[in-house]
Amino acid sequence: MTKAFPAIMTQGIDEPCRFEGEVFDLEVVEGSVPVELDGLLVQAVPDQTFPPELQNLHLMTVAAGGDGSVRAFRIKEGHVDFRTRYVRTERFLLERAARRSLFGNYRDPFSDDPSVAGKSRTTANTALFYHGGKLLSAKEDGHAYEIDPGSLDTIGAWTANGAITSKTFTAHPKIDPKTGQLFGFGYAARGETTRDIAYYVFDASGALEHEAWFEAPVSAMIHDCAVTENFMIFPVMPITSDLERLRAGGPHFVYDAEMPQYFGVVPRLGRSDEIRWFKAPPGFTGHTVNAREEGGKILFDLLEANGNGFAPVVADRDGKSPPPGTVRNALVRWTIDFHANSDELTEAHRQVLTQVNGEGAHIDPRNEMREYRHMFVPTLDPAKLTTDVNGRPVPVMFNQLSHFDLVEGRREDWYPGPEATFQDPVFVPRGPGAAEGDGYLIALLNRPLERRSELVILESLNLPAGPVARLSLPLRMRLGIHSTWIDGAFAPEWF
Numbered sequence: 001m002t003k004a005f006p007a008i009m010t011q012g013i014d015e016p017c018r019f020e021g022e023v024f025d026l027e028v029v030e031g032s033v034p035v036e037l038d039g040l041l042v043q044a045v046p047d048q049t050f051p052p053e054l055q056n057l058h059l060m061t062v063a064a065g066g067d068g069s070v071r072a073f074r075i076k077e078g079h080v081d082f083r084t085r086y087v088r089t090e091r092f093l094l095e096r097a098a099r100r101s102l103f104g105n106y107r108d109p110f111s112d113d114p115s116v117a118g119k120s121r122t123t124a125n126t127a128l129f130y131h132g133g134k135l136l137s138a139k140e141d142g143h144a145y146e147i148d149p150g151s152l153d154t155i156g157a158w159t160a161n162g163a164i165t166s167k168t169f170t171a172h173p174k175i176d177p178k179t180g181q182l183f184g185f186g187y188a189a190r191g192e193t194t195r196d197i198a199y200y201v202f203d204a205s206g207a208l209e210h211e212a213w214f215e216a217p218v219s220a221m222i223h224d225c226a227v228t229e230n231f232m233i234f235p236v237m238p239i240t241s242d243l244e245r246l247r248a249g250g251p252h253f254v255y256d257a258e259m260p261q262y263f264g265v266v267p268r269l270g271r272s273d274e275i276r277w278f279k280a281p282p283g284f285t286g287h288t289v290n291a292r293e294e295g296g297k298i299l300f301d302l303l304e305a306n307g308n309g310f311a312p313v314v315a316d317r318d319g320k321s322p323p324p325g326t327v328r329n330a331l332v333r334w335t336i337d338f339h340a341n342s343d344e345l346t347e348a349h350r351q352v353l354t355q356v357n358g359e360g361a362h363i364d365p366r367n368e369m370r371e372y373r374h375m376f377v378p379t380l381d382p383a384k385l386t387t388d389v390n391g392r393p394v395p396v397m398f399n400q401l402s403h404f405d406l407v408e409g410r411r412e413d414w415y416p417g418p419e420a421t422f423q424d425p426v427f428v429p430r431g432p433g434a435a436e437g438d439g440y441l442i443a444l445l446n447r448p449l450e451r452r453s454e455l456v457i458l459e460s461l462n463l464p465a466g467p468v469a470r471l472s473l474p475l476r477m478r479l480g481i482h483s484t485w486i487d488g489a490f491a492p493e494w495f
């Protein structure tokens with residue numbers, strides 16, 4: 001590599017890591033790893049391999065454009081082994097051959113080197129999911145890539161044997177714990193900024209069971225989805241895309257504060273003409289938490305922010321972002337009647353269940369699409385933010401791990417002390433017969449001023465007690481995106 005990364009990409013613990021390798025038997029520095037824990041923790045990590053060759057580097061490119069790397073912890077019999085390896089996407093292999101960056105800004109093919117015109121731009125860097133015996137790493141701008149859960153070798157782009165003709169596939173499909181079906185979709189399915197949505201249902205073996213195509217009311221991000229026992233829900237975020245803006249060198253996405261929230265609802269195996277687009281007052285639709293049905297109505301729970309939840313990496317149409325720390329979010333429940341006469345949703349359909357100020361909620365996977373009680377989320381308590389010796393704010397995203405008991409209306413937090421920030425945790429049930437929510441939360445905890453990270457394991461229903469195990473990592477873990485737990489029954493032995 002003959003060129004240095006720009007200063008904006010070399011900030012402390014989050015500068016590109018570019019490392020591939022393994023550490024056998026991580027050092028337990030406190031407590032002990034519960035012997036019943038058996039599985040694989042995988043995390044998708046954007047980690048730019050080459051410095052961008054761009055005059056006009058967008059913040060979204062810095063934050064979310066990096067090459068996908070799979071970070072994995074194999075936990076078994078009280079020991080934890082670690083591996084990390086890049087996803088060999090088409091883009092990664094092309095750039096590696098050229099020994100330089102060939103792809104430009106986030107979801108902007110107009111900023112690419114002409115030599116890669118028409119090539120896949122995805123970095124597969126957002127989330128992993130396991131279905132039909134396959135471990136898949138995805139970013140919503142292209143096809144997912146299949147990863148070997150042992151070696152972390154890349155097997156190739158996943159199209160379900162050619163069944164996925166959409167150009168994209170979500171990083172957040174949903175798996176029904178009862179039927180094993182996977183519900184997924186691609187938006188911008190016929191190309192960047194198109195309004196097309198391709199909807200796919202796969203059976204437990206991974207074979208295509210159902211397909212339907214829809215057109216969203218606006219060209220905008222549909223990052224997540226939710227499924228009930230009978231319906232699929234597509235929440236359209238107020239983050240819009242526009243081909244002409246992109247062609248003119250503008251960012252792929254801008255925040256539109258006036259845009260209504262749209263919820264596309266369709267029966268699980270519904271046809272194209274069966275979708276209904278419900279329209280709600282403006283609000284920033286974040287990740288979904290769960291959805292279910294009660295009394296014939298859909299109860300759709302999601303984290304909703306009171307402003308631009310993607311600031312500052314996505315700005316508004318005037319290029320502006322709210323001051324840091326001013327946007328908060330809450331767990332919100334929308335009640336939707338698929339058979340209602342009107343498509344309009346009002347405040348009467350919206351209930352704030354609890355303030356959260358966090359992102360990336362996890363529930364017990366056995367309760368997906370059904371009634372649930374416990375929610376686990378990394379959260380931020382702004383009162384606990386600190387500055388470094390030079391008076392600069394310590395870069396902390398989430399300084400607590402939080403448990404919300406939605407039945408008792410109770411909340412518990414674990415605050416690990418100042419200058420520490422959590423990455424996305426996973427929830428692991430204690431065992432097949434355990435009560436809902438009873439098990440462990442496992443998370444990476446970054447200490448940015450020390451440029452080091454640790455792995456912490458906590459009892460999920462007793463977070464304030466602190467970790468039952470703390471493991472020291474011999475290298476820094478730059479900020480990844482989503483984490484997923486794969487049960488030991490589906491995770492191969494590593495050594």
Ligand SMILES: [Fe+2]
Binds near residue numbers: 126172223287482
């Ligand atoms: Fe996400």
